[in-house]
Amino acid sequence: MKKIIALSLALILVVTMSSCGFGKMIKKYPEVSVTLDNPDLENKGGEVSYTIKGTIPPKYMKKKAIMTFTPSLSIDGQKVTPPFATITLKGEKAKGDGTVINFKNGGSFTKTGSFKFDENYETAEIISGAQANLKKKSHTFPDKSLGEGISNTSSRADLTPTLSENSENGTYFLYAPHNFKAEFIGRTATLYFDLNSSNMNWNNPNNKSKAAKDSIKEFTNFMNNDFIIDKVVISGWASPEGEESNNQGLSERRFQVGKNWFNEKYNAYLKDYAKRNNIKIKDLQKPVFQYVNNANGEDWNGFEAAVEKSTIAQKNQILNVVRSQSNNAMREQKIREMTDIYPEIADAILPPLRRAEIQMICKKHDTYSDAELIEHVQNNPNDFSINERLFAASVATDMKVKENIYKTLTNSKNTEGDWRAYNNIAAIKLNDYYQNGNNNDLEEALNYLQKAAALSPNNGIILNNMAIADYIQGNLTSAQSNFEASANASVQPVNQNYNTGALSILNGDYSKAYQLIGNQNCDYNTGLLQLLQKDYNSAKNTLDCIQNVDAKTAYLKAVLSARMKNETDLYSNLEDAINKDSNYKKTAKRDAEFKRYRHSDRFKQLVK
Secondary structure, X not given: OHHHHHHHHHHHHHHHHHHOOOOHHHHOHHHOEEEEOOOOOEEEOOEEEEEXXXXXXXXXXXXXXXXXXXXXXXXXXXXXXXXXXOEEEEOOOOOOOOEEOEXXXXXXXXXXXXXXXXXXXXXXXXXXXXXXXXXXXXXXXXXXXXXXXXXXXXXXXXXXXXXXXXXXXXXXXXXXXXOOOOOEEEEEEEEEOOOOOOOOOOOOOOOOOHHHHHHHHHHHHHHOOXXXXXXXXXXXXXXXXXXXXXXXXHHHHHHHHHHHHHXXXXXXXXXXXXXXXXXXXXXXXXXXXXXXXEEEEEOHHHHHHHHHHOOOOOHHXXXXXXXXXXXXXXXXXXXXXXXXXXXXXXXXXXXXXXXXEEEEEEEOOOOOOHHHHHHHHHHOHHHOOHXXXXXXXXXXXXXXXXXXXXXXXXXXXXOOOOXXXXXXXXXXXXXXXXXXXXXXXXXXXXXXXXXXXXXXXXEHHHHHHXXXXXXXXXXXXXXXXHHHHHHOOOEOOOXXXXXXXXXXXXXXXXXXXXXXXXXOOOOHHHHHHHHHOOOHHHHHHHHHOOOOOOHHHHHHHHHHHHHOOOHHHHHHHHHHHHHHOOOHHHHXXXXXXXXXXXXXXXXXXXXX
């Protein structure tokens, strides 16, 4: 009985469908093709571009019929219409606008367009409804599924700011320059050597000269003044008369003798310093400073200068002969020949060139360490210039100490007119806000930036910090404007190629972004840009060489693995990202990049 009833209902339905005038259009609707040319839609600069294609089979489209396709999005079962444009088809004799479809041969259609992206679209199903109209009758067809999800990977461009004094290829809360330049002073001692020797001979006539003894005495006395040594430059020289290769080795050995001599003097000074300050020598930490090796080989400049200063009557002839030779070997030969003719060369010109010069270089005002400088600046700020105080803040590692030094500058009548301290406080407060999200820090930062800008208008460093403040608040248009103003500022302009390039990714202008960022090695944004341009192998090389991979980089590597259909790497990178930041569980659940893997047990386990 039930079969008879079902059969009767089916016959009634067929009759009803036939009587409505659409004939086989309803029955043959599954043969109608409607597809997305690229089912992997993505956000690009806030827009989603699409191309929908379709084919109508032969003997399908009634000559007077109108058929409309209405693509839309379904989010949690609720349709969102628009954003897609409606597609209208019509039979050969139908009136109105639309693409004409021939009844006998059928036909095809293509529709391109774009719509504004919304984050809710990431999980949407892309569907197409259809309706046919014939005279006064209409029929609504079941929805066809065109795809799933719209990816938002282009929004992952990263401007992660850090505090810095320079802006090379990155995003930084910039400190103003302190403009402090240390003044250097020093003394030089000269040790002389015998011909072809690097042994120290204090009976050498030049070592016994008053000038040599005075240089050593002044050198030792200067060392005892307790200046902090910045570096020791030791220059080893040879007179230009033997084989050049031998003389180079000789100058190297004389450098080492000079270094040993300095160490003996310095160790003696340390013992005396410990004694004067009642410190055990074993408890005295020996300062670390730089030795500069200037083993220069043959001293041709010294030779020419000595000849020019000499009283030799034929000195111009000697210099012309030496200078006219094509290489050092020829010059050395001429000098050997001339020593027989001009004994002054052998007796007075050449011996002083066989030497080692030990130059001790110290900071003129640096009689204390960085820690001592910071302490003095905090306790007695008026004893120091603005630049010295800004320098002290720059070497301070305690952020509160930095901030206090800057605030003291802004609160003093003598220094309150300098923009740098206001800017630097703002940089610190912006960094605090970025780290902890405290709105009070943001308000204080913006207040100090306004004061800095009033003191120094059109300043690239201040505009840079304003741009980043805009960015971290989500004001991308204002951030772009301020980055560009920073680059073109009349005061302290800042190269903003990297930052404007990253914003160009967000704006969907990948070509401009690539020009601005350049092919940076091991750089997150470069890797993202290569991924978005579907240069997957280059993107993999760029991201794989990043050291100390953070959560966002691991997540992008998971996205890249999904696009490259490498399931093993996808799960490995996604697990790494989630372990470093559990918020990526929620992100991955929604991300259309993983739509092909959502139903796998491994994926479900990772994001649960």
